Amino acid sequence: MTGTNSYPPTSVAVEMAEAGNPSARLSPTQISAFRKCGLRYWFSYLLGWREPPTxxxxxxxxxxxxxxxxxxxxxxxxxxxxxxxxxxxxxxxxxxxxxxxxxxxxxxxxxxxxxxxxxxxxxxxxxxxxxIDVAIVDIETDVDAELNGVLFHGRLDRRTRKPIDRVTDYKTGKKPSGVPLDDYVQQVLFYAAAINSGSDPGVEEVELLFLPDKQAVRRPVYPAAITRVTEVLIQTRTEIDAAMQSGQWIAQPSRLCNYCPFKPVCPTQQKTAPIPGSAASQNLLSQTGLQRKVSASATEITDPDFLPLELSE
Ligand code: SF4
CATH class of the missing domain: 1.10.10 (Arc Repressor Mutant, subunit A)
Structure with missing residues (x-):
C-alpha cells in the first residue's frame, strides 16, 4: 500500500457472504482507492457502500x-x-x-x-x-487496454496531439500543499500506459490542471514510468484477487481515516468493531446514513459516484 501512511498496515478478516465480485477491469480510481486502504476499497467497491454526494x-x-x-x-x-x-x-x-x-x-x-x-x-x-487543438474523439474518451493480462478501463478528460501528444486530467479540488503529487501523476500515467500499449503512436506527456489554483503540472512519459505503473496495475490485480481468495483485506490506517466513512466499523479504529461484512457491521453502517448502491449479486461494480472528497476529485 502507498500514500499517506502513518501506521503499519493490518490484515483484517471479513465476512464475504454479502460482497459482490471485484470488477474485471481496474480503473485509476479503483487502483488509487485500493492502494490507499484495501479495507476501505472492500467496503466501497465490494460491499457497495456509498456516501451521499458532497x-x-x-x-x-x-x-x-x-x-x-x-x-x-x-x-x-x-x-x-x-x-x-x-x-x-x-x-x-x-x-x-x-x-x-x-x-x-x-x-x-x-x-x-x-x-x-x-x-x-x-x-x-x-x-x-x-x-486548444482537440478532436471530439479525444474528449471524455473511454480507454480500455489489457496490460500483461490485466484489464484496464478508464475515461480520460482530454487528449491533445499537438504540439505534443498529451493526456490532461482536470482537478477541480485544491492542489494539496506540502505532499508529493505521486498518486495524482500515477493516475494519469495509467492512461498513457494503456494508450501506448496499443498501435497508437503514443502519449508523450501527462498533465494535471489544478483549476482553482490555476496551476498545471506536467510530467514526461518515460518508458520507466510506463513500466512502473504497469507493475502497479498488475500488483493491484494480484492483491485484490488474493484478498478475495483469503477473505483478508489490508487496512492502512493513516490521516485519511479521519475522512473515512467506514471508521465507525473499522477494526483498526474501534476495538469492539464487529467483523466487517457481518450483519452487525452492515447494520451499523446503514445507521450512519450511508447507502448501499449495489446488490450482493453484482458481478461488476463500477466506480462509485459517491467517493469522498479526497478520493474523488
Ligand atoms: S478507517 Fe482507515 S483503516 Fe479503516 S477502512 Fe477507513 S481508511 Fe482504512
Whole structure:
C-alpha cells in the first residue's frame, strides 16, 4: 500500500457472504482507492457502500461536464460566456437528480456554486480553450487496454496531439500543499500506459490542471514510468484477487481515516468493531446514513459516484 501512511498496515478478516465480485477491469480510481486502504476499497467497491454526494463531488461533475460541452463547440465559440451558460444548464440538471437533491438548496447549493465558479474561472486563467487543438474523439474518451493480462478501463478528460501528444486530467479540488503529487501523476500515467500499449503512436506527456489554483503540472512519459505503473496495475490485480481468495483485506490506517466513512466499523479504529461484512457491521453502517448502491449479486461494480472528497476529485 502507498500514500499517506502513518501506521503499519493490518490484515483484517471479513465476512464475504454479502460482497459482490471485484470488477474485471481496474480503473485509476479503483487502483488509487485500493492502494490507499484495501479495507476501505472492500467496503466501497465490494460491499457497495456509498456516501451521499458532497458539494465538492457535485462541483467536480459539473465542471467536467461543462468543459466537455465547451470542447464540443467549434474553437471560436469556446468563450467564457458560453462556458458559463453550459455550466448553468449542467448544474441545474445535476442538482435535480434524486441523489443530488440535498445539494440543491441553501448553503449546500451556494457551496456547490462557489466551488464550480472557482474552478471554471481558474480554468480560463490557465488556458484559452479557443486555442486548444482537440478532436471530439479525444474528449471524455473511454480507454480500455489489457496490460500483461490485466484489464484496464478508464475515461480520460482530454487528449491533445499537438504540439505534443498529451493526456490532461482536470482537478477541480485544491492542489494539496506540502505532499508529493505521486498518486495524482500515477493516475494519469495509467492512461498513457494503456494508450501506448496499443498501435497508437503514443502519449508523450501527462498533465494535471489544478483549476482553482490555476496551476498545471506536467510530467514526461518515460518508458520507466510506463513500466512502473504497469507493475502497479498488475500488483493491484494480484492483491485484490488474493484478498478475495483469503477473505483478508489490508487496512492502512493513516490521516485519511479521519475522512473515512467506514471508521465507525473499522477494526483498526474501534476495538469492539464487529467483523466487517457481518450483519452487525452492515447494520451499523446503514445507521450512519450511508447507502448501499449495489446488490450482493453484482458481478461488476463500477466506480462509485459517491467517493469522498479526497478520493474523488
Ligand atoms: S478507517 Fe482507515 S483503516 Fe479503516 S477502512 Fe477507513 S481508511 Fe482504512
Amino acid at each position: 458539494p465538492a463531488l457535485a462541483a467536480g461533475t459539473i465542471v467536467h461536464d461543462t468543459l466537455e460541452g465547451l470542447y464540443r463547440l467549434p474553437a471560436p465559440d469556446r468563450s467564457f460566456e458560453n462556458a458559463w451558460s453550459i455550466m448553468g444548464n449542467v448544474g441545474k440538471e445535476l442538482l435535480l437528480k434524486p441523489e443530488y437533491e440535498h445539494l440543491g438548496r441553501g448553503a449546500n447549493r451556494d457551496d456547490v456554486r462557489k466551488r464550480a465558479d472557482l474552478a471554471l474561472t481558474g480554468y480560463f486563467e490557465l488556458e484559452k480553450p479557443s486555442e
